[in-house]
Amino acid sequence: MVIVIKSNTDIKRIEEIAKDIEKKGVKTKLTIGENKTIIGLIGDTKRVSKDYIMSNLEVEDILKVESPYKLVSRMMKEEDSIIEIKGVRIGAKDQVIVMAGPCSVESREQIIDIAKEVKKQGANILRGGAFKPRTSPYSFQGLKEEGLKYLKEASNLTNMPMVTELMSVDDLEVVSKYADIIQIGARNMQNFALLKAVGKTNKPVLLKRGMSATIEEFLMAAEYIMSQGNENVILCERGIRTFETYLRNTLDLAVVPAIKELSHLPIIIDPSHATGRWNMVEPLSKAAVAIGADGLMIEVHNDPKNALSDGAQSLKYKNFSNLMKSINKIKEII
């Protein structure tokens, strides 16, 4: 932590501030510049709150030198984390794991049919929503436990692990009973009660980036989960909210190399929610694989036209098959 002192502050006053801060148990070091003087803090800077420092009117700014996350940090663990679920390894070098399935589970037949198809095309993990976060209270809210059962059956039949969203601590038990991976949705990325709850399980967690979350906040949300003991966190970028509205959100692909720099956790891309339009899914998937994402999460539906949610962004079987061929080609050379 570096404290910038306002120009024209008397040196005695600066020394007083430094002494006052030292009482909290850290050391300080002054660097007196021509225009500005700075105070560097040495030791466990968490002992001194930003507010404590800012309450001195002579302080102009506080510059952070250390990142606030620890367990998720690449500095803490140099090698890539690999999350293994029933033989599927997420985060392993040269692997691009494909999670595919419908936005919502709508019936037993639907999810089994889709599961078989995506498996045939090479998907590794089945996705499907049973508890659905919907902007409107009047929209279809999911089949709940019934949906989980169908998902489990489809998962068993096709021998693919299954990921599904958890929206509330109340449903943790029932979702854990069926799911192999628990998804935390973008709108709940800072639902700290929920993060702590899944952090206390040992289920792998797929954590989606909030629509306006910075990379630091995204990693801090993962830190919440890890701080409770659960190290199996998979990050997922699904588009951020910007001024551009031609597509639903702006997919921030640079987050892949950025996260690889900062953290050891795997990161996958969800181009379906990012764009909201099925014909954007294949081009963005190719880009995601080329840039080094550890996986993709793709919405596939047997009948997008009559889907109960998010049909406009779901691929038909034919298009999913084309997508798998495209990304396989790119995978080979990456």
Add this chain to the structure above:
Amino acid sequence: MVIVIKSNTDIKRIEEIAKDIEKKGVKTKLTIGENKTIIGLIGDTKRVSKDYIMSNLEVEDILKVESPYKLVSRMMKEEDSIIEIKGVRIGAKDQVIVMAGPCSVESREQIIDIAKEVKKQGANILRGGAFKPRTSPYSFQGLKEEGLKYLKEASNLTNMPMVTELMSVDDLEVVSKYADIIQIGARNMQNFALLKAVGKTNKPVLLKRGMSATIEEFLMAAEYIMSQGNENVILCERGIRTFETYLRNTLDLAVVPAIKELSHLPIIIDPSHATGRWNMVEPLSKAAVAIGADGLMIEVHNDPKNALSDGAQSLKYKNFSNLMKSINKIKEII
């Protein structure tokens, strides 16, 4: 709902699409323009999903004619809603309700001292956090039920209703036991499980706008609460996330007249969280009163320098006293 058809689409194909849509139980009406043809939908358009329509490749766009919210809408209820809590009327004409108190309750003495002081200066409602949403799992997380007890005691002593944040459905019972108004924080604005849960109580709810929530999403979150039967919703703008980082967030004051246009619900302003800096609180409070906000939520602390959270944005007693004088002057002429 208006469907825009791509140029050069055969008229027979357009008629087919219209017929197909009519099967869902709505009527359609074609308007054939020189370049574009549109299909207007008449009747209960919720029967036809956007996805169903978009699955026709000839459809270029779907334009929404109706807003998705109902109960919160000014169209549903023309007169302003007034939420009355122990004699304090939020939303009443010519009233500016001031909610004041510390970010976090830190001790019995602290909250009682602050409550007495803000009451003396003219505050109407006591605020204070017992369950704290913190970006870092390593930060102070609040005194929990102990904090609620102190808050209640301070509230009783000063005869002011009390508002405090609820972070999880699990804590609803304990928070309801003490609080007069339940606050839903910005990060939980789309925690739909939580919205439904408070919607099933009859406690007034203070709903904060999410950092990247559009006005429509903000109103839809309120609709979630109202759809469960609870009509006592107070909206609160606390700054949105933009590219500008000089202050913590960008306070969107235009939301006050915008909300007044669209909804009958009261709306208050939180300048403390919006800016993160105490010296910005008074100027923005004056602007909020001038533009017609129904209230303010202000952080006040007896010792900001040693606050356990958000000290940099908290007013000292002296500054709060000045603020109250300033806004009282503006209130008189508005």
Add this chain to the structure above:
Amino acid sequence: MVIVIKSNTDIKRIEEIAKDIEKKGVKTKLTIGENKTIIGLIGDTKRVSKDYIMSNLEVEDILKVESPYKLVSRMMKEEDSIIEIKGVRIGAKDQVIVMAGPCSVESREQIIDIAKEVKKQGANILRGGAFKPRTSPYSFQGLKEEGLKYLKEASNLTNMPMVTELMSVDDLEVVSKYADIIQIGARNMQNFALLKAVGKTNKPVLLKRGMSATIEEFLMAAEYIMSQGNENVILCERGIRTFETYLRNTLDLAVVPAIKELSHLPIIIDPSHATGRWNMVEPLSKAAVAIGADGLMIEVHNDPKNALSDGAQSLKYKNFSNLMKSINKIKEII
């Protein structure tokens, strides 16, 4: 300037980096922390480019300690700058200067009629566009010099100084001939050739904030003008681009106290362009006055329905009269 070194870097290597930087003519000072080491730079840090430092792989980050602007800075000049134009003083304490007039000059009669009306209601400065920046090349582009002549005539008749936009260095001579204040539009805020050109005149310049310009970039654009010798710069906030689209832009009113903190230049608010809707202009004007803006820029039209540009955001005479009454009341108490 403070250089943050990556953890685990050998101290010898850090000393090498420091020595290398000292060759550029600055001094360095190391602060060795428990996790991180920082190098503070002392002296004229402009001699060392950020790139020069970043090219060392051991450098994690560079923290800026000094702001890049000088002439516009409050540190350079403590007292508020007052720009005086034909007796109108912009930036003077307790003054709220109102600039009013149509978006575009459409005819001699129109501008004279509007000028007389706004003068009668208390406006101080006449505004009107002769060169119009339009998103579409097919939209009305302004009356050009003819418009300037009409503006000048209306300005003389009503004894109000006149402000009009300059879009290109080519038009500087003709615009300077007629205008009392030259406006640089939001889209040209970083048109550096234009900034330099007006900086070489001694005409007052009204500089609008770019739609996605940070406060620092805004001040740097003013610095461009001042660096050429012209000290008469008036800043104008007109809304920034965010994800919210209910209104055209998001008016960032906090910029008023923020600019007052950082700079000695006056700042005015344009609520007409910020919102794009006439019924939002009065509430935002009241807020702007309450927060301490030095002035307002308001679009007024004799016949908004038939305006050649921006009619939806223009006030009718009756509404402008109401606005003037409202803000006068607030002015009295501020």
Add this chain to the structure above:
Amino acid sequence: MVIVIKSNTDIKRIEEIAKDIEKKGVKTKLTIGENKTIIGLIGDTKRVSKDYIMSNLEVEDILKVESPYKLVSRMMKEEDSIIEIKGVRIGAKDQVIVMAGPCSVESREQIIDIAKEVKKQGANILRGGAFKPRTSPYSFQGLKEEGLKYLKEASNLTNMPMVTELMSVDDLEVVSKYADIIQIGARNMQNFALLKAVGKTNKPVLLKRGMSATIEEFLMAAEYIMSQGNENVILCERGIRTFETYLRNTLDLAVVPAIKELSHLPIIIDPSHATGRWNMVEPLSKAAVAIGADGLMIEVHNDPKNALSDGAQSLKYKNFSNLMKSINKIKEII
């Protein structure tokens, strides 16, 4: 254009509004819904301004059915436009054109050395700045005509066409004399005087997207150029400004398939400016090629550490060589 009428409006009043609009020379058609009535406009809707319609208080909203651009539109010209410059074809199927060179020309030796190197590695076009748009007036502003001469010499020596930025109409003549492609920078994307000026030449124009420009505004800027007769427009995405600040900007790669849908113009990607960090350039370049960009613009420097501008985002020769190998592999399979 579709006009949405407020609920509860009397049908007679709606008919009056429709009749009033018909006077402007368009036809109208009413669609009376259960809640809302809409008026569809048929014919040349440009005759009726949005303001004219909005001035009726009964109008709730106006929905655009047609896009405002014409010449740039895919509807106007179905096949891809190919811009050919001295044998280099930008926009041709299966081609990825690489423009490479330093941010600024610094000396004759520097630009010749870099030109030879990038040519050797497979670049097609030489880039380099002689007139530099810098945020600070105190930063290096470019070598101006001297720089253009060196660029031309390097271009001739290596037999590569050359692209360089034009910042002001005043410099059009001198820049045209040397450059093969004129670049319009992001900050000047809505400098309409400059767009018109280059539109009157027949030089190919590389138009960079403004930092907060929507796709529609980006295309409208291209429309400005084309409306003056110059059809040789190359679009370039270079990152947009969002709340995320880990990298300089957020590269919006989805713009590639989006532009391909809406327009026939070629689009290239500039990952150097988008990220501001050299180690992000290669991963984003791979993604850009995978998603179907027509080209890349890459900053390369012989000595990034001592570059006079933007060294942190410039590749060394070795890294550029690696990048070329990577993208060539992806090109083969796309």
